[in-house]
Amino acid sequence: MSRPITIVMYHYVRDLKRSRFPTIRGLSIERFSRQLDYIQAHYTPISIEKLVAALESGKEDLPPNAVLLTFDDGYGDHFTNVFPLLDARGIQGCFFPPAQAVLEHSVLDVNKIHFVLAAVPDAGTLLDQVFSFLAEFRSEYALKTKEAYLLSVREEHRYDTREVTVLKRLLQRELPEPVRAEIVRRLFAEHVTADEETFACELYMSVDQIACLLRHGMHIGSHGYTHAWLDRVSPEGQAVEIDRSLDFLKKLGIAEDEWTMCYPYGGFNDSLLQILRRHQCRLGFTVEARVADLDVDDRLTLPRLDTNDLPS
Numbered sequence: 207m208s209r210p211i212t213i214v215m216y217h218y219v220r221d222l223k224r225s226r227f228p229t230i231r232g233l234s235i236e237r238f239s240r241q242l243d244y245i246q247a248h249y250t251p252i253s254i255e256k257l258v259a260a261l262e263s264g265k266e267d268l269p270p271n272a273v274l275l276t277f278d279d280g281y282g283d284h285f286t287n288v289f290p291l292l293d294a295r296g297i298q299g300c301f302f303p304p305a306q307a308v309l310e311h312s313v314l315d316v317n318k319i320h321f322v323l324a325a326v327p328d329a330g331t332l333l334d335q336v337f338s339f340l341a342e343f344r345s346e347y348a349l350k351t352k353e354a355y356l357l358s359v360r361e362e363h364r365y366d367t368r369e370v371t372v373l374k375r376l377l378q379r380e381l382p383e384p385v386r387a388e389i390v391r392r393l394f395a396e397h398v399t400a401d402e403e404t405f406a407c408e409l410y411m412s413v414d415q416i417a418c419l420l421r422h423g424m425h426i427g428s429h430g431y432t433h434a435w436l437d438r439v440s441p442e443g444q445a446v447e448i449d450r451s452l453d454f455l456k457k458l459g460i461a462e463d464e465w466t467m468c469y470p471y472g473g474f475n476d477s478l479l480q481i482l483r484r485h486q487c488r489l490g491f492t493v494e495a496r497v498a499d500l501d502v503d504d505r506l507t508l509p510r511l512d513t514n515d516l517p518s
């Protein structure tokens with residue numbers, strides 16, 4: 207038996223041409239709208255409640271070409287641009303805001319890196335700047351040489367150049383946390399803005415906007431508290447991340463046995479899955495790019511396609 211479901215992942219959806227950062231990697235509103243036309247012509251959008259019910263029954267069929275739409279990172283784009291289009295078409299979206307960014311008006315490091323890259327067209331210059339910063343941290347943190355770091359980033363990314371991939375990996379993962387955070391802070395302050403709080407308020411949805419989505423039938427799930435790579439956090443740290451993000455959902459009125467998890471960067475491991483099971487997490491969304499099958503995939507490690515994998 208097979209019960210396929212296409213789960214699509216979105217990040218920025220904005221009027222790129224008329225924004226302050228036209229080269230940010232996102233989907234224009236026109237393309238999003240066209241993709242919704244395509245989806246409605248070829249797929250059947252379903253709600254997360256329908257998906258959970260099908261999983262729970264163990265046999266209940268999904269409609270042919272079932273699709274579920276998911277939106278990561280809690281961007282204001284989702285309230286302003288996505289929500290009206292979904293609402294008009296009667297499609298449910300699933301939104302995963304990182305709690306800290308929303309509650310504390312701080313900009314996630316991952317987003318700081320996106321906007322630094324959008325502000326500085328030449329990634330090579332930025333990479334040189336990062337390596338020049340490393341000198342002052344080298345002895346304190348026993349940092350590797352530039353050549354060793356270049357070798358340590360082996361993977362290729364589907365949509366990024368080699369320089370951008372190296373830059374993102376160094377600043378998101380490879381360097382020790384305090385060094386990464388400080389370098390990202392400096393680059394963001396120099397190239398984007400020194401006023402992080404205002405930027406955060408423009409970038410992310412507010413609690414009231416998220417509550418509004420919820421009242422209009424949209425689904426809100428957890429995207430962790432700090433948007434950390436949870437597969438690189440200790441089990442104790444994972445428990446804190448989950449507890450704090452569940453507090454956030456609870457304040458929005460979401461019942462503890464109705465919550466879902468979207469792993470930041472797709473990172474999860476066995477200890478995290480145990481914590482999620484203990485808290486009765488309904489579904490977990492990864493970034494593995496393929497169509498999910500309810501009869502094969504674990505409900506806590508569902509794969510998702512990127513919006514770029516579908517026509518728009």
Ligand SMILES: [Zn+2]
Binds near residue numbers: 429
């Ligand atoms: Zn994310």
